[in-house]
Amino acid sequence: MNRSRYLRRPFQTSAALLLALTLLLSACASNKGSSNNSNQSAAQQSDTPAAAAEVKQGGVLTYALATSPDSLDPHRSGLAVAVRVIRTIYDSLVVQLPDNSIKPWLATSWEISEDGLSYTFKLRQDVKFQDGTPFNAEAVKYNFDRILDPATKAANAAALLAPYQSSEVIDEYTIKLNLATPSRAFLGNLSQALLGIVSPTAAKKDGDQFGLNPVGTGPFKFVKWEQNAEIQVVKNPDYNWAPELVTNAGAPYLDGITFKIVPEEATRIGSVQSGQVLAAETVPPQNIVALKGDSKVQLLEANTVGLPYTLFFNQEHAPWNDVKARQAVQLAVDVDSIVKTLYLGTYDRAWSPLTPGTFGYDPTLENGVKPDLEKAGALLDEIGWVKGADGIREKDGKKLTLHYVDGTPNREKRNDIAVIIQQQLKALGIAVEVEITKDVRTVVYTNGAYDLYGNSQVNSDPNALYPFYHTTDPNALKSLTRLSDPEIDKLLEQGRVETDDTKRADIYKQIQHYIIDQAVILPIYIFPYTVAADKSVQGLVFDSLGYPLFNGVSISS
Amino acid sequence: MYIAQRILSSLLVIAGSLVLVFAILYVLPGDPTDAMIDPSVATPEMVANLKHQLGVDQPFYIQFTRYISDMVRGDFGNSLLNSEPVLDKILEHFPATLALTAASALVSVAIGLVLGVLSAIHRNGPIDFIARLVGLFGISMPTFWSGILLIVLFSLQLGWFPAMGSNGWKTLVLPALTLGIVGAGFIVRMVRSSMLDIIDEHFMLTLRSKGLSERAVMYRHALRNALIPAVTMIGMLVGEMLAGTVVIETVFSRQGIGRIIGDALMAKDLPVVQGVIFFTALIYVLMNLLVDLSYSIIDPRVRRSA
Numbered sequence: 001m002n003r004s005r006y007l008r009r010p011f012q013t014s015a016a017l018l019l020a021l022t023l024l025l026s027a028c029a030s031n032k033g034s035s036n037n038s039n040q041s042a043a044q045q046s047d048t049p050a051a052a053a054e055v056k057q058g059g060v061l062t063y064a065l066a067t068s069p070d071s072l073d074p075h076r077s078g079l080a081v082a083v084r085v086i087r088t089i090y091d092s093l094v095v096q097l098p099d100n101s102i103k104p105w106l107a108t109s110w111e112i113s114e115d116g117l118s119y120t121f122k123l124r125q126d127v128k129f130q131d132g133t134p135f136n137a138e139a140v141k142y143n144f145d146r147i148l149d150p151a152t153k154a155a156n157a158a159a160l161l162a163p164y165q166s167s168e169v170i171d172e173y174t175i176k177l178n179l180a181t182p183s184r185a186f187l188g189n190l191s192q193a194l195l196g197i198v199s200p201t202a203a204k205k206d207g208d209q210f211g212l213n214p215v216g217t218g219p220f221k222f223v224k225w226e227q228n229a230e231i232q233v234v235k236n237p238d239y240n241w242a243p244e245l246v247t248n249a250g251a252p253y254l255d256g257i258t259f260k261i262v263p264e265e266a267t268r269i270g271s272v273q274s275g276q277v278l279a280a281e282t283v284p285p286q287n288i289v290a291l292k293g294d295s296k297v298q299l300l301e302a303n304t305v306g307l308p309y310t311l312f313f314n315q316e317h318a319p320w321n322d323v324k325a326r327q328a329v330q331l332a333v334d335v336d337s338i339v340k341t342l343y344l345g346t347y348d349r350a351w352s353p354l355t356p357g358t359f360g361y362d363p364t365l366e367n368g369v370k371p372d373l374e375k376a377g378a379l380l381d382e383i384g385w386v387k388g389a390d391g392i393r394e395k396d397g398k399k400l401t402l403h404y405v406d407g408t409p410n411r412e413k414r415n416d417i418a419v420i421i422q423q424q425l426k427a428l429g430i431a432v433e434v435e436i437t438k439d440v441r442t443v444v445y446t447n448g449a450y451d452l453y454g455n456s457q458v459n460s461d462p463n464a465l466y467p468f469y470h471t472t473d474p475n476a477l478k479s480l481t482r483l484s485d486p487e488i489d490k491l492l493e494q495g496r497v498e499t500d501d502t503k504r505a506d507i508y509k510q511i512q513h514y515i516i517d518q519a520v521i522l523p524i525y526i527f528p529y530t531v532a533a534d535k536s537v538q539g540l541v542f543d544s545l546g547y548p549l550f551n552g553v554s555i556s557s
Numbered sequence: 558m559y560i561a562q563r564i565l566s567s568l569l570v571i572a573g574s575l576v577l578v579f580a581i582l583y584v585l586p587g588d589p590t591d592a593m594i595d596p597s598v599a600t601p602e603m604v605a606n607l608k609h610q611l612g613v614d615q616p617f618y619i620q621f622t623r624y625i626s627d628m629v630r631g632d633f634g635n636s637l638l639n640s641e642p643v644l645d646k647i648l649e650h651f652p653a654t655l656a657l658t659a660a661s662a663l664v665s666v667a668i669g670l671v672l673g674v675l676s677a678i679h680r681n682g683p684i685d686f687i688a689r690l691v692g693l694f695g696i697s698m699p700t701f702w703s704g705i706l707l708i709v710l711f712s713l714q715l716g717w718f719p720a721m722g723s724n725g726w727k728t729l730v731l732p733a734l735t736l737g738i739v740g741a742g743f744i745v746r747m748v749r750s751s752m753l754d755i756i757d758e759h760f761m762l763t764l765r766s767k768g769l770s771e772r773a774v775m776y777r778h779a780l781r782n783a784l785i786p787a788v789t790m791i792g793m794l795v796g797e798m799l800a801g802t803v804v805i806e807t808v809f810s811r812q813g814i815g816r817i818i819g820d821a822l823m824a825k826d827l828p829v830v831q832g833v834i835f836f837t838a839l840i841y842v843l844m845n846l847l848v849d850l851s852y853s854i855i856d857p858r859v860r861r862s863a
Contacts, residue, residue, distance in 0.1 A: 068816075070638045070824075071638065076639065155593040155599075158603050209641065212641055227812065227816075228811075228813075229723060230722075260722075267720045270720065274714075276712070276721070437586075438586060438587055439587045442587070476600065477601050
């Protein structure tokens with residue numbers, strides 16, 4: 001029958017075509033995959049049993065990241081997730097220990113001039129970049145000039161490097177950095193991965209593609225980056241200049257690390273439990289609770305330092321320029337119950353404008369504020385805001401509203417905080433209007449169209465407070481608080497330059513007390529960086545900012 | 558003539574989608590520097606400098622003409638975020654998306670046709686009931702949810718297939734099933750209802766009366782006629798599946814254009830978004846062209862009239 005031939009053909013042809021295409025494409029893709037596996041197994045074979053006496057050598061750590069890094073050029077990246085990889089490839093001049101002291105790394109020693117305007121570093125003489133380029137004063141100068149060069153398109157690194165102005169090569173291993181103004185935060189900033197030292201040869205050669213072919217002096221060498229899938233780094237066998245922060249001064253024990261990018265939370269954490277990866281970052285609160293009962297998985301946590309997640313009042317808008325109005329809100333918001341409800345007891349509640357790990361943190365502020373709705377109401381009554389018929393307070397025919405702005409996506413459930421506060425303040429008679437926007441920069445920073453806005457910042461120095469609480473230069477972007485108090489200005493200026501640590505800590509204590517007493521802000525929570533890891537993974541530590549360090553990691557069998 | 562017309566209109570569709578996307582992204586608030594530099598630490602000069610270097614401070618017509626003139630010369634530009642050439646980025650990700658789309662289409666057609674036909678033949682019987690249930694299930698389950706269910710069962714619990722990655726056929730099974738079952742749902746319903754329409758036609762009676770076996774009547778005549786709407790649907794489903802990869806690739810941590818367009822849209826990385834739109838539109842248009850051409854194979858009437 002003629003017809004039957006026609007009938008079958010379209011089926012068979014299209015099915016066969018689809019099948020062929022599928023197989024072909026998956027075969028193309030699988031070539032890559034099998035070469036990966038052979039890399040790994042080859043790496044595992046290189047285990048040296050002799051060295052395994054104390055710490056197990058070798059193995060590849062698979063580490064699942066929640067999002068994809070933007071660039072592996074430290075000077076261009078703006079994402080914390082990129083820093084986790086960047087830190088493995090690059091070293092910094094100095095390191096900051098958890099006690100906030102600054103110790104040598106690529107620099108062996110340094111001198112600060114009397115006026116605090118120049119820093120002279122002696123550099124290590126035995127360091128080579130992973131491409132063989134020697135590390136010296138010229139290389140350091142190239143790095144900082146590169147950040148200042150607009151063509152580099154430097155991002156957060158440029159902000160961290162301020163007030164750096166220029167540098168002079170004194171001799172091959174001595175360099176002098178000149179600052180525009182003294183800054184006690186400068187050394188701490190230099191310790192950050194975003195000011196890591198890149199290979200001048202590689203950076204010149206690859207130009208703006210350097211972030212895809214990164215080369216540094218770090219414990220791991222970049223191998224390849226399959227976008228949105230994985231990044232591979234292997235051990236730098238020559239590495240012998242680890243900072244005091246890690247116990248293993250030499251080359252890493254691991255043969256390498258494969259960072260897998262796994263955005264789906266359930267898969268990321270589940271893969272650790274099912275053994276498909278050895279470690280996964282950013283464990284959601286509900287999983288933290290569940291993992292605590294899992295005998296195969298360990299949970300590692302590091303609280304981030306700097307500014308906790310903080311809600312800032314905009315003091316340009318009445319009545320929030322009135323301390324009593326702000327204090328009323330401070331007394332009406334039950335931060336404890338917010339943090340417990342949303343994060344199931346896995347996040348710590350913040351009490352100060354600084355987080356506990358930061359230099360100068362004042363623990364006496366803890367438990368200083370307790371919710372007291374009655375007192376809050378009395379404060380508002382005192383300044384003339386009285387409850388109207390609908391339960392919302394009024395004054396001179398105006399309703400008491402609070403415009404609360406937050407950004408998208410709903411990072412760390414911050415949008416939910418807004419909703420809970422809206423409910424809590426309703427009881428006090430304040431109508432909270434919540435605005436969730438994608439364009440935080442325009443709404444908040446450019447237009448200042450908010451009464452309350454929340455932000456946090458990972459930072460190595462309490463000078464991080466300066467841009468938030470110091471009176472702003474009329475030509476500059478306004479601070480989030482719009483605070484302008486000559487007393488606080490003076491303290492912040494002193495804190496920035498004070499060389500005596502005891503005096504400096506005292507200055508920051510005064511600032512913290514003022515900020516909480518005056519209810520300038522509402523500190524909410526401290527974000528912990530969390531890692532779920534198989535029990536065989538040992539020696540994972542975190543730097544003072546909460547980023548993982550892999551120098552001492554080993555995988556026990 | 559017909560093909561030339563189709564190709565011309567396809568080109569117009571692609572050009573139109575490029576203009577539309579460019580305009581929408583331009584009007585939307587924010588720019589790539591939002592993700593690159595923290596406004597609470599950077600000075601306004603730093604932000605302005607970065608914007609200038611990226612060229613996002615230029616007016617719409619300058620940005621757009623620059624983009625189009627580069628593209629005509631085959632230069633899709635570089636990512637604003639990390640300067641990676643857009644073409645490299647797309648070529649790295651496209652095979653994984655194509656493999657997923659093709660495998661999902663295969664799953665849809667296989668499940669859809671078999672169940673659709675069975676369901677029509679056994680109208681109102683238990684097989685029909687099951688087939689319709691599967692169809693309803695496929696259509697109504699959100700893929701991000703069914704995908705996670707499959708991961709939990711087949712990867713995390715049973716360990717049969719990997720939960721992540723896009724290397725090799727094993728990583729293709731679960732995502733293709735997740736996405737394919739949606740398409741299957743549509744095809745089952747479509748094939749069933751068109752089969753039923755045909756079965757009630759008078760010519761079926763004629764076929765039976767001239768002594769053809771029930772098998773021949775159903776498979777050679779009824780299915781043949783029912784295929785035309787189903788094939789049209791498959792063409793449209795490929796578009797749906799390309800769109801579906803945005804979610805599926807994230808759920809299964811696969812490489813693919815769905816991933817890059819999601820990230821690029823969030824960061825307003827315009828050259829990347831435009832590049833992906835261009836390639837996706839191209840695939841979609843090509844697919845529909847193929848579907849149109851396939852009518853002449855399935856339906857002799859189309860061939861004769863053309």
